[in-house]
Amino acid sequence: MRRIPAGLVVAAFAAVVIGLLPFTLDGYHEGLAARVAIYFIAILGLNILTGYTGQISIGHGAFMAIGGYTTAVMSHYHHTNLVATLPMAFATAFVCGVVVGIPALRFSGVYLALATFALAVSVPQFALKFSKFLGARNGLQTSQTVTHEWLYIVSWTSAAILFLVAWLLLRGRTGRAFRAVRDSELAAVSTGISLPIYKVLAFGVSAAFAGVAGSLFVLATFGFAQPDEFGVLLSLQILIGAAVAGLGSLWGVLAGAVFIGLLPEISSSAPLVGSSHGQDVVFGLIVVAIMLLLPNGVAGLLLRLSRLRARA
Amino acid sequence: MTALLELEDVHARYGPVKALHGVSLAVGEGEIVAVLGANGAGKTTTLRAISNTVRREGSIRFAGKPLRGGPETAARLGIAHVPDGRGTFAELTVWENLRLGGYTRRGNLKSEFDRVRTYFPWLEDRRDQQAGTLSGGEQQMLALARAFMQRPHLLLLDEPSLGLAPLLVTEVFRIVRELNENEGMTVLVVEQNAHIALQLASTAYVLEVGAVALSGPSGELARHESVRRSYLGY
Amino acid sequence: MVALARKLDLRDRRLGGGVSLPVLAGIVAACVFLVIGCLTSSIFAQQTVAGLSQGVIYSSLALALVLIYRATEVINFAQGEMAMATTYIAYQLTLWGLSYWAAFFLTLAIAFVFGVVVQVTVIRPIQQSVIAVVIVTIGLFLLIDGLVTWKFGADLKFMAAPFGNSVYHVGTVTFARQDLGTLVVTVVSVVLLWLLFQYTKLGLAMRAAALRPAAAALVGVRVRWMLAIGWGLAAVLGAVAGLMTEPTTFLQPTMMQAVLLYAFAAAVLGGLESPVGAVVGGLAIGIFLNLVGQYVGFATSELRLPIAFAVLLGVLLLKPTGLFGRKTARRV
Secondary structure (H helix, E strand, O other): OOOOOHHHHHHHHHHHHHHHHHHOOOHHHHHHHHHHHHHHHHHHHHHHHHHHHOOOOOOHHHHHHHHHHHHHHHHHHHOOOHHHHHHHHHHHHHHHHHHHHHHHOOOOHHHHHHHHHHHHHHHHHHHHHOHHHHOOOOOEEOOOOOOHHHHHHHHHHHHHHHHHHHHHHHHOHHHHHHHHHHHOHHHHHHOOOOHHHHHHHHHHHHHHHHHHHHHHHHHHOOOEEOHHHHOHHHHHHHHHHHHHHOOOOOOOHHHHHHHHHHHHHHHHHOOOOOOHHHHHHHHHHHHHHHHHHOOOHHHHHHHHHHHHHHHO | OOOOEEEEEEEEEEOOEEEEEEEEEEEOOOOEEEEEOOOOOOHHHHHHHHOOOOEEEEEEEEOOEEOOOOHHHHHHHOEEEEOOOOOOOOOOEHHHHHHHHOOOOOOOOHHHHHHHHHHOHHHHHHOOOEHHHOOHHHHHHHHHHHHHHOOOOEEEEEOOOOOOOHHHHHHHHHHHHHHHHHHOOEEEEEEOOHHHHHHHOOEEEEEEOOEEEEEEEHHHHHHOHHHHHHHHOO | OHHHHHHHOOOOOOEOOOEOHHHHHHHHHHHHHHHHHHHHOHHHHHHHHHHHHHHHHHHHHHHHHHHHHHHHOOOOOOHHHHHHHHHHHHHHHHHOOOOHHHHHHHHHHHHHHHHHHHHHHHHHHHOOOHHHHHHHHHHHHHHHHHHHHHHHOOOOEOOOOOOOOOEEEEOOEEEEHHHHHHHHHHHHHHHHHHHHHHHOHHHHHHHHHHHOHHHHHHOOOOHHHHHHHHHHHHHHHHHHHHHHHHHHHOEOOOOOHHHHHHHHHHHHHHOOOOHHHHHHHHHHHHHHHHHHHHHOOOOOHHHHHHHHHHHHHHHHHHOOOOOOOOOOOOOO
16 A cells, blocks of 8 residues: 555644534634634745745735735625635735736845835835725725634635645646745756746745735734734734745645744733733744754754654 | 875865865975866865865874864964965955955064065055956966965965966966075965976876875976876877 | 056046946935035925934944845844844943943943844854845844833833933024934944944954955954954944934834834945945935925825835835945856
8 A cells, every 4th residue: 555645644634623623612712723724824825935936025914915905895895705805815916926026036035025025014004095995094894794613614725725726836847946946046047947937926826825815814803904904013924934834845834824823822821921022022032943943944843753754 | 204284095075076085195394296187186175175165084284283173273373275266355455455365463564565575566556456457367476475475384276377378377386486495385286287387396296086196206297107198298 | 657547547446435436426416406405495404414313323223234234145134123122221221320421332332242142143053044044033123122122111211311402503503412413423433333344454354254255264364253243343333323313212112113124225225235335325315204204295204114115115126236336246
């Protein structure tokens, strides 16, 4: 009998757990679990960009904002079915990602980080600028709100679908092209891979994922799309989540999402670090520790463990 | 008499690729020793092994003591390494390059500058010129001058003739000989130009595929059949 | 005659800090414009001077960023928070009885050590990976922010005003002593740093280590320590920026966040590899933002940050190497 790859086992296990969870959790915790799914999707997206093609982005909060506002606008003004707005957010964010990805071709490394950072700061401001249409500081609300359970089911289903999409995308030629871009641009070009196309594609797909996450995010906050919710901190959190997950591999993404999603909850109940400042300290400390000790994140750890197992 | 520099069974590699397979050589005090060989034979790697800028195993002794630590340590101990590419700071001025050459020396560098001026008088005019704008030959001279500022015990020279017109090559080697004779600087020179290297050096080693194929006094090697055919062209 | 001609040959050489002729011309034109404006309108003059004193703070932090970028090719996202933390340290020192200026200088020393320690412990192990360093500095940002807020609280604190609150009048223009003091202190620190780099052995070694680490090692420079010292000096610059910002923003954990963003814009505008650029960039942004705020209708104070970012994005799109940057050939 052929050996079943460990990843598949883990994925199946996770699927079962996630499927059964709603029956054991109350509303509040369901909402929390749904948030983990949202971060999962966003981190997945960022990983495609930064982990696989090596283009640093500290601006994914902006793409989430775009997706979120798409949902809010479509629902608010056209009363579109909420689930239907998800693909719309995907598409809108994809286009925006491509639009950003084209000029981004000229930057690399630190410059790209700064440019996307500028994006993260500026995009939410647009909501303030077009306040009549986009609801200014108080935000725009969807025409209906959703229950925690609904949110849980839809977020995790989307997460599963998008994970599958990512997996299929990355295992084939596209994935190899992405990795070639990251590892050596020069080598990639000399093997005939068209750099610009793959880099821009990565931006688009990555942004699209973030867009969906943004939509769900809005739905999770009572349907409000507010500029403050999509600030720089969100972009930083996504990046950190991706780092913890382990850039360049899909398997740690769940861990990264759990980290970002649940840490605030856990640390707010811990005694000494109870305040929100304590949260930042723990957050920062863990990020620094992980980059020093586990530079490849949880995925790297899993890889090392599986290697140990193979040797034994 | 213990040699100033002794390499014994030195292996070196770049990542997984092995470049030196047990090289042994010795450089006596005040000598000029040449290391010859074709491209890829491991000549540059040998020098890099000495200044520890490549992964190495084996025994390397300088002035009787094991040579450990990185390139900075080697410099402090009195080894000047002029690498391939000359190690010139192209963005800095000629004068700043010279000052950097004297980095390991204490105190005011006046006497060092004076001595440099006697061997390279034309550098004085070019003090404030950006080193990168010098011609190839001038940069090689600057590299030598920079090494000399250090008043090294041992000079490691990597392919000084590379990219230079024959007249300049003669000039460079003339200066190296002068430095050796007047200042007592021991020299280990790695060269592809076997002809001129054998004229300068007293002893030579021929490397092939990372190991010593031949060694001996330069006069003998110059007459040696295989050396003549492979490296001297006749 | 030939020697003289050679000296005047500008073809091979670039002026001063690598500035090309058009850029220099542009800057001279801008200065002329400013001077004329100051002479004709007192409001213009006031905004310009205020802009200069704010700008010089951005310059200081931008210079710190450039120092680190030149040495290690990374951007320290935590530079602002480190500056903020050192300012709080100064505050604590004054609470313990030290006079302002004693605390000021002691803080600079502490900041230096802080910068070195950060580089050695946290940055050095991971400095090969740009992404890793970006993430670690972001982590440091959060860590420092959290620690300071936890220890001191988020409420406003005040330090004694270093230059007093008096104002000077020149004609119809009012200058605050604080602004002038800020200008002097920051300019002095920048000049001292410049002197260090240009004329001392250590400065030369640091420049060499930043330009060509391999070659520098061969002449005996301890490259790793040069990088650590670079971070130390950058932290000192940050401390100066923080201490000079405090009189305006007062002491709060968020005090340097906006300044950091302006410093990014300034550093990119000037060219991330150029110290001169950082200084000019900072002053330019300071003055530009003030004048735009004064004379352009819809550019209200909330738009200051987006405008600075528009500048940053504009520079990145049009001339990524900045005003004073050079296009370096990529080493394959």
